[in-house]
Amino acid sequence: GAGVSQSPSNKVTEKGKDVELRCDPISGHTALYWYRQSLGQGLEFLIYFQGNSAPDKSGLPSDRFSAERTGGSVSTLTIQRTQQEDSAVYLCASSSMGSSGNTIYFGEGSWLTVV
Amino acid sequence: EDKVVQSPLSLVVHEGDTVTLNCSYEVTNFRSLLWYKQEKKAPTFLFMLTSSGIEKKSGRLSSILDKKELSSILNITATQTGDSAIYLCAVVDGSSNTGKLIFGQGTTLQVKP
Numbered sequence: 127g128a129g130v131s132q133s134p135s136n137k138v139t140e141k142g143k144d145v146e147l148r149c150d151p152i153s154g155h156t157a158l159y160w161y162r163q164s165l166g167q168g169l170e171f172l173i174y175f176q177g178n179s180a181p182d183k184s185g186l187p188s189d190r191f192s193a194e195r196t197g198g199s200v201s202t203l204t205i206q207r208t209q210q211e212d213s214a215v216y217l218c219a220s221s222s223m224g225s226s227g228n229t230i231y232f233g234e235g236s237w238l239t240v241v
Numbered sequence: 242e243d244k245v246v247q248s249p250l251s252l253v254v255h256e257g258d259t260v261t262l263n264c265s266y267e268v269t270n271f272r273s274l275l276w277y278k279q280e281k282k283a284p285t286f287l288f289m290l291t292s293s294g295i296e297k298k299s300g301r302l303s304s305i306l307d308k309k310e311l312s313s314i315l316n317i318t319a320t321q322t323g324d325s326a327i328y329l330c331a332v333v334d335g336s337s338n339t340g341k342l343i344f345g346q347g348t349t350l351q352v353k354p
Binding site for chain 2: 159168169171174182217229230231232233234235
């Protein structure tokens with residue numbers, strides 16, 4: 127597609143439920159990132175996928191968070207047993223690797239509210 | 242610990258003013274520095290800087306990197322209300338192939354009519 131596509135754009139869920147957030151990166155981009163931005167906070171790195179390499183999961187805040195990327199394209203971020211502190215905007219980004227750096231493009235985000 | 246610090250954290254100006262936003266970094270393995278503008282949810286890309294002293298320009302916006310001072314500035318001239326946004330600075334961590342971005346806290350700019 128023309129840009130990074132995320133769904134749903136908004137999700138309200140009850141505490142304790144599981145949620146899945148989807149990201150469709152820019153066609154041809156091999157790198158995919160998930161970030162989280164809580165209200166009034168900066169962007170927090172969650173996880174990174176690059177091609178067929180093992181993902182960098184160093185930013186996942188707890189074992190309730192997991193992500194997968196099937197076929198090197200679409201990615202799903204899953205949050206199990208959601209808590210109120212999980213409420214945030216979840217941003218997906220993709221890039222093509224360059225020799226001197228990356229231009230990373232973000233999706234519109236999924237706004238998650240846990241009530 | 243690698244970190245990126247932006248200043249000021251917030252700024253209020255009037256239309257027509259010129260503003261300078263600052264970004265300093267302490268990143269062990271610097272690859273490049275990026276500036277983003279965030280108005281609603283998604284940050285939009287402004288500039289990528291890799292070489293020191295070379296100014297990048299786009300309309301009223303310009304940016305330059307100083308690797309000696311480990312910093313970058315973003316200038317906006319003749320500001321407009323549409324420039325009101327959060328401006329994010331991020332450094333690409335080159336310590337692995339991940340290209341992970343380390344973000345600053347952002348500078349919230351409000352341009353009043």
